[in-house]
Amino acid sequence: MPEALLKLREIDKHFGPVQALYHVNLDLPAGQVTGLCGDNGAGKSVLTRCIAGVHQPDHGQIYFEGRPVHIRSARDAAALGIETVYQDLALADNLDIVQNMFLGRERVRRELLDEDSMERAAAETLSSLRVTTVRSIRQPVASLSGGQRQSVAVAKAVMWNSRVALLDEPTAALGVVQTRMVLDLIRRLRDRGLAVMVISHNLSDVFEVADRIAVLYLGRMVAEGPVAEFDRQSTVEYMTTGSSGGRPVVPGGAALDGAVG
């Protein structure tokens, strides 16, 4: 198997006396969807924020394309092509879809906004992701449904030649039809060759879309592997007890460290 696009090795993170992450290893291969599971407080969000540049790990190393990297800010993450879609989506309700997608990265011509070029690029991105359900890309985000908002937030994140997409609970609070729309969108990101990480409580969504599964339990990565090695039963056991059917907890990836040096 080719080397993963993004690799985390021995990541430690603590906040005061609380150890949030303990020797966490994780691989995010390109062209695959990794489902990150775990109960509340397992460390999913902290781990995501370490990749997104919001937190810095206390120990451990992140490798991007085999190179050790330090992600100190969201800007660093964006420079590597790592984009995060947080649960709150961070869309401005009063702006339209094009304006939201280009927020902070507007195209200008002679100091004036180049609306035509931005609208064209946004339309291309949306149609390439087959987000075709919006009535007009000039409608304000306030008028969109939950699924459409999620789609716009994802499209906004991936239109900048991103390589890694981190999606935090992308299907939370969505109905059945809207969930399917978002899961289809996640598959299309994978088909484009992105390394996708989906953080979700919803195991049926994870099993529907993930190629790999990683389970955090109290800050430790207790299981990680292709989705075929998991079933719902074992995943739930990993999430709630840290082990499954007597299978040992997956050891920390110490041996791998030397290989990527």
Place this chain on the structure above:
Amino acid sequence: MARSQDDPLTTMEVAPDLTAAAEVDEVPSEILAQSLGEYLRGWWARVKNGDSGVLPVVLATVVVAITFEILTPENAFLRPSNVIYIFQESTVYMVLAMAEIVVLLIGEIDLSIGSVSLLGGVIAFKLVQAPGPNWPWWGAIIGALLVCAAIGALQGSLVARLKIPSFVVTLGGFLLFSGILVLVLGGADGSVSVSASVPNQSVIYNLVQGFIDPVAGWIALAVVLAVGSSALWLRASARRRSGLVAPPQSLTVIRIALLAAVGIGVVALSDINRANIGTIAGVPWVIPIVLAVLGVWTLLLQRTRFGRYVYAIGGNPEAARRAGVSLPAIRTWVFVLSSVTAGTAGILLGSFFYGQFSTNTADPGQLVLYAVAAAVIGGTSLFGGRGKAIHGVLGGLVIGGIAYGMALLGLAAQWEYIVTGAVLLGAVLVDVLSRRGAGSGSVARA
């Protein structure tokens, strides 16, 4: 409808404002909202969604005009001379409202613009005094506006960098600058004036009181209409050609026709002789001045990054921050530019009062209320993120009409306060109710 699972249309999501899903299902999104009928339906959906645009203010203008026309003795309200006078008075509120709108757009409020505005006007008047500083009129205007900019930078920094609520900062500023205003005027019975007969001062005197020669007015109107309508037309058709979202052709025609009708109406009305003895005719200079302020603010807000970030901050500051927008810088600039605009209104106000400032020329507190009321009546939200510069112009006309109507009726001060307060509260009520309607469409920010 049986479709394969991969068909994107099976995942069709319908915005809450759509009438029927099936109707939309068959039509590609690019074609929608391009015919006049569709456009009007989309507009009506937006109205129901709380984004009513300029509809309420147009209705308010009609209501104010009819009410005062009936109430005033001899139905004097809509006489040409009075209408021109209302235009002149309204321009002060229009410019003040535009100053307030930018601050409202980022979800803040500026209660000091009344006193900052008067201070700007008084400083400009002081600087052209001869004997005295005797600055050239343009130097005096620039000097006064720079003082306003400094005030805006100070208040803006307190709000943006020290995170003090703008309400508190500008309430303090309101009292502070009201006091300084009296000091600059030279005490409670101080005053300052510019004269129409001193060439350097007459430019400032004529900003509101001067009129454009009727012939020149018509020529200017023709040029403005030709340039404006061809720009509207060319831009809309260029966007339509390249498949971008554009209003239907018929709507562009209607817009151009409305623009022409309003322009011709104003110029024709201004050219009716309104003097009892001799001739007074022509468009007041202040009308093109207000249009220029409107143009600058519309350009800044709609076509620049600065404007886009202003709206983004008003809509969702966290989204703007994550997008890399410097919130303190944008917020501070908003206060600076708002204060400069307020200073402009102050200079116009002095000119409107026949070139004279005294301590009871205008009540800075009432000016603020009028400015906020004009902004909100015009369609700008008190809650940030929704509003345009044109709302200030339309709302300012309504407020100017009310102010003049009350003066014409000779209402006592207490009734003026009651009417002003009621108008402000009514406008805010409309804003809150329409926002509640719009809120039902949003999910993620709940």
